[in-house]
Amino acid sequence: MSTENTLPAKHTPSLGNMKKVISALAIDTFLWSYTALVIYKIIWEKLIKNVRYPEFTWNQPLTALAVGFGISVVLFFTTASLGRAFQGLYDFDENETKLGKPFAIWGYFVIFLTFIAGLHMSQVSMREFLSDSGLEGARRIFTALFNPNWNIIEDALFAAVETIYMAFIATAFAIPVAFIMGFFAARNLMSSNRLMFSIYTLTRFVLNMSRSIEPLVWAIIFSVWVGIGPFSGMLALMLHSVASLSKLYSEQIESIGDGPIEAMTATGAHPIQVIWYGVVPQIVLPYLSYTIYRWDINVRMATVIGLVGGGGIGTMLMQYQGLAKWNEVGLLVIVIAAIVWFMDWASSKIREAIK
Amino acid sequence: MIQIENLVKTYPNGTQALKGVSFDVKKGEFLVVIGLSGSGKSTLLRCMNRLHDPSSGKINFEGEEMTALKGKALRMARSRIGMIFQHFNLVPRKTVMTNVLTGTLARTGVLASIFGWYSEEDKKKAADYIKIVGLSGKENVRADNLSGGQQQRVAIARALMQNPKVLLADEPVASLDPATSHSVMQYLKKVNEELGVTVICNLHFLSLVRQYASRVIALKGGKMIYEGQPLDIDEQWFQTIYGEDAVEVTIN
Numbered sequence: 001m002s003t004e005n006t007l008p009a010k011h012t013p014s015l016g017n018m019k020k021v022i023s024a025l026a027i028d029t030f031l032w033s034y035t036a037l038v039i040y041k042i043i044w045e046k047l048i049k050n051v052r053y054p055e056f057t058w059n060q061p062l063t064a065l066a067v068g069f070g071i072s073v074v075l076f077f078t079t080a081s082l083g084r085a086f087q088g089l090y091d092f093d094e095n096e097t098k099l100g101k102p103f104a105i106w107g108y109f110v111i112f113l114t115f116i117a118g119l120h121m122s123q124v125s126m127r128e129f130l131s132d133s134g135l136e137g138a139r140r141i142f143t144a145l146f147n148p149n150w151n152i153i154e155d156a157l158f159a160a161v162e163t164i165y166m167a168f169i170a171t172a173f174a175i176p177v178a179f180i181m182g183f184f185a186a187r188n189l190m191s192s193n194r195l196m197f198s199i200y201t202l203t204r205f206v207l208n209m210s211r212s213i214e215p216l217v218w219a220i221i222f223s224v225w226v227g228i229g230p231f232s233g234m235l236a237l238m239l240h241s242v243a244s245l246s247k248l249y250s251e252q253i254e255s256i257g258d259g260p261i262e263a264m265t266a267t268g269a270h271p272i273q274v275i276w277y278g279v280v281p282q283i284v285l286p287y288l289s290y291t292i293y294r295w296d297i298n299v300r301m302a303t304v305i306g307l308v309g310g311g312g313i314g315t316m317l318m319q320y321q322g323l324a325k326w327n328e329v330g331l332l333v334i335v336i337a338a339i340v341w342f343m344d345w346a347s348s349k350i351r352e353a354i355k
Numbered sequence: 356m357i358q359i360e361n362l363v364k365t366y367p368n369g370t371q372a373l374k375g376v377s378f379d380v381k382k383g384e385f386l387v388v389i390g391l392s393g394s395g396k397s398t399l400l401r402c403m404n405r406l407h408d409p410s411s412g413k414i415n416f417e418g419e420e421m422t423a424l425k426g427k428a429l430r431m432a433r434s435r436i437g438m439i440f441q442h443f444n445l446v447p448r449k450t451v452m453t454n455v456l457t458g459t460l461a462r463t464g465v466l467a468s469i470f471g472w473y474s475e476e477d478k479k480k481a482a483d484y485i486k487i488v489g490l491s492g493k494e495n496v497r498a499d500n501l502s503g504g505q506q507q508r509v510a511i512a513r514a515l516m517q518n519p520k521v522l523l524a525d526e527p528v529a530s531l532d533p534a535t536s537h538s539v540m541q542y543l544k545k546v547n548e549e550l551g552v553t554v555i556c557n558l559h560f561l562s563l564v565r566q567y568a569s570r571v572i573a574l575k576g577g578k579m580i581y582e583g584q585p586l587d588i589d590e591q592w593f594q595t596i597y598g599e600d601a602v603e604v605t606i607n
Contacts, residue, residue, distance in 0.1 A: 259442050263438070263510075265433070266406060267461060268429075268461030268517070269460035269468075270465050272469075285448075
């Protein structure tokens with residue numbers, strides 16, 4: 001039998017299929033409710049009727065949800081269900097292109113709608129961009145920036161040195177912690193039994209959590225905790241470095257060859273000896289390379305973190321910017337660019353040399 | 356000295372690598388295991404020192420049941436079984452000397468081995484074995500800078516440091532050229548004859564089998580289908596082991 005007729009899909013009522021049908025319906029409901037809400041709140045109220053202060057009640061999203069669910073249930077039995085397409089519930093011919101199918105066209109429409117809504121939400125406006133007063137302001141600030149005030153070069157350099165050292169200490173403190181955590185977060189070493197695997201899962205969870213909080217946020221927390229200055233910035237960078245270095249280290253461990261591990265195990269070595277001789281020699285150089293790269297990133301981040309009170313050249317930049325002293329800001333921008341360029345160059349040279 | 360009884364290994368993905376293999380290994384013999392790739396040769400060897408855990412069956416090694424061992428007892432048993440590999444599996448970036456000394460890890464303390472404190476006796480022994488495998492003068496060369504044949508000889512020296520009763524060789528010459536293959540096989544023969552170490556070796560080339568083996572077993576699809584003398588493998592057996600269309604390749 002040929003599969004010319006692509007409709008309807010497999011109707012085998014198994015448990016696994018049930019789960020897929022429910023997720024497909026959930027996806028469809030979400031997309032249709034979203035479409036209904038965007039069309040009503042943005043296209044209709046804002047762009048067509050041009051209401052300045054549209055009313056918002058929770059009934060609106062709830063109605064949209066109901067409408068979306070209704071449409072999804074009806075369209076579920078046609079070829080216009082994106083949810084079914086995502087869950088692989090259609091019986092299409094493998095060789096056929098799916099880009100012209102009804103569900104794909106609906107997908108394009110959702111993306112187009114989001115684009116329109118996005119333009120509106122981010123208040124994109126050519127008029128503002130090219131207005132006379134705006135251009136005048138831009139001219140003023142660029143003139144000042146290109147005429148940096150070299151009188152504060154000494155202070156700027158001191159602040160820059162502070163930033164570099166702070167980034168260095170943050171990296172140095174992060175290394176031993178990340179070194180240990182890296183082993184716990186490496187799947188190939190930790191999947192031998194259930195206890196090890198739960199340690200692995202826990203470590204991964206903690207690392208992902210601390211990585212998902214931006215160092216900027218940590219800097220704010222630590223500046224309340226230990227006071228504004230380089231120490232709080234250092235702590236914020238250290239925490240973030242631990243998380244990301246552990247991840248990089250563990251990925252490196254996961255990609256090493258099994259051979260030496262197998263050979264060391266075969267000699268009757270203790271698991272710690274297996275790691276020391278079978279794993280460590282394979283990872284030291286990549287580790288070094290990652291660590292230097294991390295220092296480079298930390299220097300760059302340290303300037304941003306300075307903006308929220310993390311000390312160093314960032315804090316200085318924030319102060320002059322607050323006073324609208326654009327000539328001084330111009331100098332600081334030059335110093336920051338020079339540091340970033342130098343660190344970038346130095347770290348890539350060092351990493352090349354140790355390969 | 357080794358009795359293997361009804362050994363079965365099923366991998367987690369469902370592949371049945373060994374479907375009940377039984378045989379004995381006598382002290383001092385040079386036993387060669389032949390068979391196609393995927394016939395279970397490597398799995399068999401890795402089950403013998405528990406790099407892989409067999410699913411069922413028994414492995415009796417000098418009166419000790421390997422499958423029942425755990426922790427320190429298992430490590431001690433492993434240390435009496437040397438192993439060499441197709442890809443040598445030396446520790447990269449370390450010298451020949453350090454690599455050979457890793458053969459003593461089972462009897463060196465964890466801390467001592469991390470700091471590289473090996474006993475003088477072991478160091479002297481390592482130097483002797485490096486000499487035996489013909490690499491004297493290369494002690495402080497990085498092992499990964501050596502040629503394939505030299506690396507395999509370092510691996511043999513490392514295995515000898517364990518004072519092994521048995522040496523498992525998993526396709527030791529499969530990634531070497533013919534001339535080097537013979538040289539490595541000669542060293543294995545020397546280990547077998549002069550040091551009295553029992554050798555169990557996986558091989559692909561029948562010409563090598565005929566020259567070095569004292570006894571042969573053949574695996575096919577996880578089962579043992581032949582056991583006997585190397586010279587008794589005739590055309591018919593060859594085709595049974597390697598398939599109808601197989602043509603024998605010889606290396607000289």
